[in-house]
Amino acid sequence: MSVVVKPSTTMAILCSTFLPQVPNHFRRNPISSFPSKSIFSISPKAFSSNAISKEDEAPARVGFLGLGIMGSPMAQNLIKAGCDVIVWNRTKSKCDPLISLGANYKQSPEEVTSSCDITFAMLADPESAVEVALGKSGAANGLSPGKGYVDVSTVDGVTSKLIGKQVKATGALFLEAPVSGSKKPAEDGQLIFLTAGDKALYETVAPFLDIMGKTRFFLGDIGNGAAMKLVVNMIMGSMMASFSEGLLLSEKVGLDPSVLVEVVSQGAISAPMFSMKGPSMVQAMYPTAFPLKHQQKDMRLALGLAESVSQPTPIAAAANELYKVAKSHGLSDQDFSAVMEALKPRLQTPN
Numbered sequence: 001m002s003v004v005v006k007p008s009t010t011m012a013i014l015c016s017t018f019l020p021q022v023p024n025h026f027r028r029n030p031i032s033s034f035p036s037k038s039i040f041s042i043s044p045k046a047f048s049s050n051a052i053s054k055e056d057e058a059p060a061r062v063g064f065l066g067l068g069i070m071g072s073p074m075a076q077n078l079i080k081a082g083c084d085v086i087v088w089n090r091t092k093s094k095c096d097p098l099i100s101l102g103a104n105y106k107q108s109p110e111e112v113t114s115s116c117d118i119t120f121a122m123l124a125d126p127e128s129a130v131e132v133a134l135g136k137s138g139a140a141n142g143l144s145p146g147k148g149y150v151d152v153s154t155v156d157g158v159t160s161k162l163i164g165k166q167v168k169a170t171g172a173l174f175l176e177a178p179v180s181g182s183k184k185p186a187e188d189g190q191l192i193f194l195t196a197g198d199k200a201l202y203e204t205v206a207p208f209l210d211i212m213g214k215t216r217f218f219l220g221d222i223g224n225g226a227a228m229k230l231v232v233n234m235i236m237g238s239m240m241a242s243f244s245e246g247l248l249l250s251e252k253v254g255l256d257p258s259v260l261v262e263v264v265s266q267g268a269i270s271a272p273m274f275s276m277k278g279p280s281m282v283q284a285m286y287p288t289a290f291p292l293k294h295q296q297k298d299m300r301l302a303l304g305l306a307e308s309v310s311q312p313t314p315i316a317a318a319a320n321e322l323y324k325v326a327k328s329h330g331l332s333d334q335d336f337s338a339v340m341e342a343l344k345p346r347l348q349t350p351n
C-alpha cells in the first residue's frame, strides 16, 4: 500500500511542484501562462518502459465519461487546470457546460477512448460501468496499447475485475480508482482516490488525480480499491442511520435536535458529515450531494462483499433495510441523509 497526500496549495503551484516527479514518459510542456491548454504531455508510447525524446511528445488528451454530480466537477477541474479534455455523457445536455469551458465532445465512449491517452469513467453503478466500458460503442472498443482506462465509479470487485480483464485484453492498462468525498470535495479538488490495478498507470495518472483530489492510495490488485470504498461507505451508511435515530429520539423526548447536532460536534463522535448534514436534516431537508439510491447500492454491494467472506455485518444489514424503505418512499434521488424519513411514522391511507 502506498499513500500520497497533496500539500494544500494552489493549482498553479501544484502543477509546478508535482509534475517534475512523474515518470519520464509523462512530461509537462513549458507553461507560458496558467491556465493554458495542454500543459501535460504524454508520449504515444506512454506506458512502455522506454524513455521518450522531447520530439515524441504530444499533448495528453484526457477523456471523461459520465458527467453526473461527481463527474462534472471532476472534469471541470481537469479543464481548469489546462488539460485537453474530451467528454461524453449518456444525456448529452450535461456535456454543454463543460464544452463551454473548453472541452471537446464525442458521440460515444468508443470515440472518446480512440481519441484519448487516458480516459476516466464516473458511472452510477456496476451495470452502467459495464455498459459504458464493454457495451456497444463502449470504451474498450477504442482502447489499444499505450492507453489507459481509469474507472472512478463505485462498483464491486467482481465488476471491476471484469472491466479490467477486458480493458487489458486490448493492450491498454486499467486502474480502479473509486473516490471518497462528495460533491463539494469534488468541486474543490479534495477527493480521496482509492486506487488499485496497474501501478504504471497509477504513476502516469497521478498528476491528474492530484488535480481532482487531495490524497491517493495505491492498494495493490484490482478489487482492493473497490473493497476499501465499499467498507468506508458501509460504515458511513450505518453512521447516518444511527444519527437519524438519535435526531428523532431527541425530538420525541422533548430535546432540541439542533442542540444534539451541536453536542455531537463537540465530542468524540464528532464527524464532518454530522455537522454538515445535521442542520438541514433537522428541517427535513435533504439537498442532494450523495443520492440515497447510490448509498443503498453501496450498502448492498458491501453486504455482498461481507457475505463472500462470511463476515457478520448485522448493523449494516439493518441500516440497508432502512435505505430500502426510504427508496420505496420515493426518496432515491434525495441526499442519503433522507434515510431519516424511513424512521418517521407515515400516514396510512385507509382502504
Ligand SMILES: NC(=O)C1=CN([C@@H]2O[C@H](COP(=O)(O)OP(=O)(O)OC[C@H]3O[C@@H](n4cnc5c(N)ncnc54)[C@H](OP(=O)(O)O)[C@@H]3O)[C@@H](O)[C@H]2O)C=CC1
Pocket (backbone or CB within 6 Å): 065, 066, 067, 068, 069, 070, 071, 089, 090, 091, 094, 122, 123, 124, 125, 127, 128, 131, 132, 152, 153, 154, 155, 179, 180, 181, 182, 183, 289, 290, 291, 294, 295
Ligand atoms: N455523489 C457523491 O457524493 C459520490 C458518488 N460516488 C459514486 O460515484 C458514481 C457517480 O455518482 P454521482 O455522480 O453522484 O451519480 P449521478 O447519478 O449524478 O450520475 C451518474 C452518471 O452515470 C450515468 N449513467 C447512469 N446509467 C447509465 C447507463 N446505463 N449508461 C450510461 N451512463 C449511465 C449518468 O448519465 P445520465 O446523466 O445520462 O443519467 C450520469 O452521468 C456512483 O458510483 C456513486 O456511488 C462516489 C463518491 C461520492
Ligand SMILES: O=CCCC(=O)O
Pocket (backbone or CB within 6 Å): 154, 179, 180, 181, 182, 233, 290
Ligand atoms: O460515495 C460517496 C461518499 C460520500 C462521502 O464520502 O462524503
